[in-house]
Amino acid sequence: MNPVSSNYYDFFGLEHKLDLDLPDLEKRFYSLSRQYHPDRYTLKSREEQQYALDATAILNDAYRTLRDPLARAEYLLKENGFDIGEQGSKNVPPELLEEVFELNMALEELRGGDDSARPALEEARKKFVAMREQIDSDLRGQFTEYDRARDRNVLAEIRGILNRRRYVRNLVNEVEKELTGAAA
Amino acid sequence: MAYSDKVLDHYNHPRNVGSLDKADPNVGTGMVGAPECGDVMKLQVKVDATGVIAEAKFKTFGCGSAIASSSLATEWLKGKTVDEALAIKNTDIVNELSLPPVKIHCSVLAEDAIKAAISDYKRKQEERKPAEARA
Numbered sequence: 001m002n003p004v005s006s007n008y009y010d011f012f013g014l015e016h017k018l019d020l021d022l023p024d025l026e027k028r029f030y031s032l033s034r035q036y037h038p039d040r041y042t043l044k045s046r047e048e049q050q051y052a053l054d055a056t057a058i059l060n061d062a063y064r065t066l067r068d069p070l071a072r073a074e075y076l077l078k079e080n081g082f083d084i085g086e087q088g089s090k091n092v093p094p095e096l097l098e099e100v101f102e103l104n105m106a107l108e109e110l111r112g113g114d115d116s117a118r119p120a121l122e123e124a125r126k127k128f129v130a131m132r133e134q135i136d137s138d139l140r141g142q143f144t145e146y147d148r149a150r151d152r153n154v155l156a157e158i159r160g161i162l163n164r165r166r167y168v169r170n171l172v173n174e175v176e177k178e179l180t181g182a183a184a
Numbered sequence: 185m186a187y188s189d190k191v192l193d194h195y196n197h198p199r200n201v202g203s204l205d206k207a208d209p210n211v212g213t214g215m216v217g218a219p220e221c222g223d224v225m226k227l228q229v230k231v232d233a234t235g236v237i238a239e240a241k242f243k244t245f246g247c248g249s250a251i252a253s254s255s256l257a258t259e260w261l262k263g264k265t266v267d268e269a270l271a272i273k274n275t276d277i278v279n280e281l282s283l284p285p286v287k288i289h290c291s292v293l294a295e296d297a298i299k300a301a302i303s304d305y306k307r308k309q310e311e312r313k314p315a316e317a318r319a
Contacts, residue, residue: 084220097217100224104245163219170222 004055008062008075018073018143018158020066029063070165073139073158080152082159092163100167103128107171111178121179128172135165187248188282194252199259202241204228209312212305214297218289223250227297229261229269231305237261237269242297249287253277253294266302 009016012028034040036055041048065071074084107124110117139161146154187195203226204211210231217224223246230239240258244251256277261269277283277291 092217092219094215097215097224100217100222101215101226101243101245104224105243108245166219166222167217167224 004051004058006058007079008058008065011058011062012066014066016076016079017147018069018076019147020072022067025063025067029059032059069139069143070162073143073162077155077159077162080155082155084159084163093160096164096167100171103171104174107174107178118179121175125172125175125179128168128175131168132165132172135161135168139165187252190256190281191248191252191283194255194281195248198242198251198255200239200241200255200262201243203243204230204239204241209308210305212301212303212308214300214302214304216293216296216300218246218250218293220289221247221250223247223290223293225250225254225293225297227254227257227294227301229301229305231266235265237264237266246293247287247290249281249283249290250293252281253283253290254297256280257294257298261298266305269298269302272298 005011012025012032014020014025014028033056036052036059038049038052038056041052044052065075077083110120110124139158142154142158142161145151146158204213206213206228208230212229212231214227215224216227223244225242225244225246227242228240229237232238240261242254242258244254257272260272260276264272272295274288274291274295277294278288281291283291
């Protein structure tokens with residue numbers, strides 16, 4: 001029994017990269033699932049059974065994290081000391097806060113209005129979704145750049161983009177809530 | 185998770201929502217945010233000639249605890265001197281609102297907003313000094 005690694009990349013035997021080959025990841029997942037499947041350990045010692053259970057638990061968490069590009073990026077950032085929880089509000093650029101504040105204000109004005117506000121809400125949704133798509137495209141570019149250069153400055157850049165994405169995701173959710181509420 | 189009565193009270197009846205003239209040299213503006221949850225909080229103070237905070241306003245987009253924390257902060261700020269305002273700690277807000285551990289960051293955000301608003305006010309006052317000296 002080799003001790004299993006609790007590091008998600010190491011568990012899968014993968015390089016610590018931001019761009020992952022998803023079909024390859026899936027193949028590795030199924031192969032490891034078979035390897036650690038508790039059914040294969042039923043006749044083994046308690047210790048070995050526990051080992052299989054622990055490995056399976058890590059495997060599932062690791063797969064869930066690595067197959068999702070955003071969760072994967074958060075994981076790799078955390079490994080490298082760019083944890084979102086550690087940075088506090090001081091590292092959010094003021095321009096971003098201003099922008100998000102203004103967008104929220106505009107959304108609030110549309111809120112609770114009658115049906116005449118609907119086209120403006122639809123416009124706002126389009127705008128926020130387009131912003132999210134732009135962010136995702138920026139992220140893909142930065143993923144490639146990091147994997148190529150392994151530059152910590154790129155990680156700092158990605159941290160900023162992910163923060164911005166959280167704000168924009170909230171705006172998308174808010175406007176969608178408003179649109180479905182208005183339709184009811 | 186249930187909100188405390190005090191949080192609900194501030195959430196349902198937020199105090200001092202609004203904004204002050206950002207360009208006014210006696211107004212300090214603090215804009216802070218928590219990317220974890222996508223909250224953004226604006227807090228403003230207006231300081232009178234004696235250095236006492238005469239008005240405080242806020243506008244927060246975020247969860248109930250973030251709104252309650254900033255609402256409470258503006259209540260506390262009014263009538264305090266600038267230095268007394270800086271002494272407000274996030275733990276005071278946590279205790280007053282009985283915030284659970286997962287919501288402590290909302291009180292940190294409010295403390296950061298107070299500090300940002302005061303430092304903006306101080307910066308504006310510093311900038312004004314040379315102009316007055318020349319006059």
